[in-house]
């Protein structure tokens with residue numbers, strides 16, 4: 001199985017993915033890290049120097065590569081990965097995949113992301129917490145269409161990575 005974690009930036013995909021992989025003795029792959037390794041550039045550099053369209057093309061290319069070559073893997077996607085270029089259909093049509101949406105509230109996302117927005121190209125320009133909240137609200141509204149097509153939804157607010165991993169294990173292992 002390839003267990004695919006999807007959800008908005010800051011929902012904890014990497015933290016939970018790592019924890020879960022260790023618990024079930026699976027490999028762990030973070031698609032953003034995979035892209036950075038293959039391109040020899042940070043995601044921030046790719047956005048700044050090549051632009052988002054270039055990034056989205058590479059994201060689709062490497063997603064397909066990972067899906068076709070790996071098994072027994074927890075795969076964390078970028079927040080936008082399932083929402084572009086038919087990526088979600090490719091994931092869902094794949095025989096080995098199960099998709100879990102890590103669902104985090106708007107308040108919690110705003111709180112987490114405001115502190116670390118400089119590291120994230122899509123929100124680095126945002127000045128105030130209110131502006132960030134509005135941005136996330138609109139973005140989540142557009143993206144929920146894709147996120148809600150996951151096989152399972154797991155709410156993450158006020159839960160530890162350990163609790164969330166155990167919840168996913170009880171659903172899928």
Ligand code: S3P
Pocket residue numbers: 007008009010013032043077078079080081120121122
């Ligand atoms: C993005 C999320 C990021 C990264 C890129 C674009 C998005 O990944 O792929 O900055 O469109 O939401 P994380 O969700 O892992 O931060």
